[in-house]
Amino acid sequence: MPATKKELIDSLQKDILQLEGYKPPPAGTQQLMGLGPIEAAFPNGVFPLGTVHELVCGTTEEATASSGLITGLLSVLMQNGGVCLWISLTGNLFPSALVNFGAEADRLIFIRVMKDQEALWVMEEALKCPGLVAVIAEVKELDFKQSRRLQLAVEQSHVTGFILRNTSKKIGSTACAARWQVKPLPSEAVDGLPGLGFPRWQIELLRVRNGHPSHWVMEWAAGQFRPVDKKQVLIPERKAG
Amino acid sequence: MQKRYMSIWFRHLVTDWLMLRQPELKDLPIVLVAPEHNRMMVKATNVAAEAQGVSVGMAAADAKAITSNLQVIDYPLGKENQLLRRLGLWCIRYTPIVAIDLPDGLILDISGCPHLWGSEKGYLKTIVLKLRDMGYDTRAAIADTVGAAWAIARYGKVTPIIESGGQAEGIANLIPAALRLEPEILDKLYKLGFRSVKSFMAMPRTVLRRRFGEGFLLRLAQALGKADEHLKPIIPPVPYAERLLCLEPVRTDTAIEIAIQKLSASLCSRLQAEGKGIRKAVLKCFRVDGKMVQAAITTTRGSRSVSHLCKLFGLQIDKIEPALGIELFLLEAQKVEDIDTIQEKLWAGHPGLQDTALAELLDRIAGKIGPERIKRYLPAEHYWPERSMRPAVSLKDVSATAWRSNRPRPIRLLAKPEPIEVMALLPDYPPKVFIHKGKRHVVGKADGPERIEREWWLDRGEHRDYYMVEDEDGGRYWLFRSGHYDGHGGDWYLHGYFA
Secondary structure (H helix, E strand, O other): OHHHHHHHHHHHHHHHHHHOOOOOOOOOOOOOOOOHHHHHHOHHHOOOOOOEEEEEOOOHHHHHHHHHHHHHHHHHHHHHOOEEEEEEOOOOEOHHHHHHHOOOHHHEEEEEOOOHHHHHHHHHHHHOOOOEEEEEEEEOOOOHHHHHHHHHHHHHHOOEEEEEEOOOOOOOOOOOOEEEEEEEEOOOOHHHOOOOOOOEEEEEEEEEOOOOOOEEEEEEEOOEEEEOOHHHOOOOOOOOO | OOOOEEEEEEOOHHHHHHHHHOHHHOOOOEEEEEEEOOEEEEEEEOHHHHHOOOOOOOEHHHHHHHOOOOEEEEOOOOHHHHHHHHHHHHHOOOOOEEEEEOOOEEEEEOOOOHHHHOOHHHHHHHHHHHHHHOOOOEEEEEEOOHHHHHHHHHHOOOOOEOOOOOHHHHHHOOOHHHHOOOHHHHHHHHHOOOOOOHHHHOOOHHHHHHHHOHHHHHHHHHHHOOOOOOOOEOOOOOOEEEEEEEEEEEOOHHHHHHHHHHHHHHHHHHHHHHOEEEEEEEEEEEEOOOOEEEEEEEEEEEEOOHHHHHHHHHOOHHHOOOOOOEEEEEEEEEEEEEOOHHHHHHHOOOOOOOOHHHHHHHHHHHHHHOHHHEEEEEEOOOOOHHHOEEEOOOOOOOOOOOOOOOOOOOOEEEEEEEEEEEEEOOOOOOEEEEEEOOEEEEEEEEEEEEEEOOOOOOOOOOOEEEEEEEEOOOOEEEEEEEOOOOOOOOEEEEEEEEO
């Protein structure tokens, strides 16, 4: 019977998820990240915390858009007074701007590193520290072994890690729970007024463990993420160079 | 506890050093000379010269006359202080308190140390033999007082160790010069027929004071232990310090780890009892080859957790080079602060800046990559973008003002604005096209300008007119023109990226 077959597959899938460390959240304690339709793409329909997310960004513009997305997520994560660590090689994140994305910059600790190796060492140490909410690292490259180490560190402490990979020449497989790509899109004028509209991004989930990769267009407006109707948006063809 | 002192006398300190430096002089008679009242006087000799009848205080010409093949060398002024300091630092492995006794000796406060070498005899023997191995002609003595130890080391003939309380008998048979007296007083004593200390030791003080003065009485009392004498240690003692002596010199990382573990355990239990925590600590490792290597740690909050200290030092073990082996570890807490135990319990496990786990994490990171690379920012009341934040002093530092959110600010701000080439339709219009690092951006939408004036009381220069622009691909940038438009466009810069 198809109904029983479907049930069987569903229950088997749940078992697999549990074996892989995904616990369905108990009813009522579900924490919404404010990502709207994106959250449905993850297993159990919940944004996975306590794992490592990887954001691929080829240009500074993309890296900035990715930072915007992360900061928007941090505003939810840091609500109960938690602290975040932001590890980077460039150290050009501007704390005064983070308040526009709802994050409290004075509870963010910036660590400037000189090499990828240092960044990964600091990140691994930080991910083991249960007192933190999230750890963000900007690195050039990340290989499977390094990502596996980070994933193991995170399993003990349930800190959420974000990795911004600044060069995406070749993307090998990693042990991260999700791989994102965030690209800036031209904004839409608000009510036909001149000037810039709300920051608008094309958010793409390239890979989700046990989820459904897809892409969305989102805006950051009035202190939260807002999905944009896809029909309105014309994604421009990017010119090479 | 009864104080015990050891006096070390280097008979030919500077000549020994010279012979070590120039081994070819070893068997020759040497004198070191320095001018005094327009005459060259002998300041130091060696054994070979003394055998031929040369003594300190002779005129150099006389010394040359009575010896053959005499090497006359200029006395290196101030050398003895330098040498004694070096030897004193070496002696730190035997006792923490070592003082220089110019011109040719060291005084060690050895109270509570000799039992580690079995007995005072073994202790004295070890030190003297090691110093002789180094090439210095050494004599040493141990007594209850600095004065008695000094006297026995230089003039004693029976035993170098004076039992506790026996200093009066110990110095009784010595000549008056053993009391560290001025030459004039010694002359006077000699004229009056006092050939040994015992001949005037029992005389009434009033009689002695009238003839020889207060200084003489003080020296006598100091030698007998009736007056205090203070030492000036070369390394001021640190109140919170622990030492660990190794039976055999250690070389392995594991051994260093064990040493750190032991030292921090005993230091932390002491700090625990006194309600204090370490902010800054130094681990000093004294090596067999006479060198000292050290590793320092700092913490963001006072800590007395053994595991935390071990982790912090663990990160630095690879910087400690054991070479042939380390024979003494010294852990010094150079800076301690009071910690509130109740507060510590209250914040444990609570997420936030006061979390102990966070402070410990930052300590580890600081130990690995350096504390200057960890920054936390607080808002500052400036419009000028580079000054709109200030680094927080500590984790407890809070800001009196809130972050400003009424103006758009880029999420990434370049440390140094990068020059761009710009084409604008009208002088005060936002740019239509800009070229940054060879890439051409066609501006679709723009906002601005927002003029930010330079704070003239802080620095000089042009104001900036900021524009927020979006190119056709959706990249959002923060551009500015420095100063007014003056006919040929003004200087344009890219200063940041919006999300």
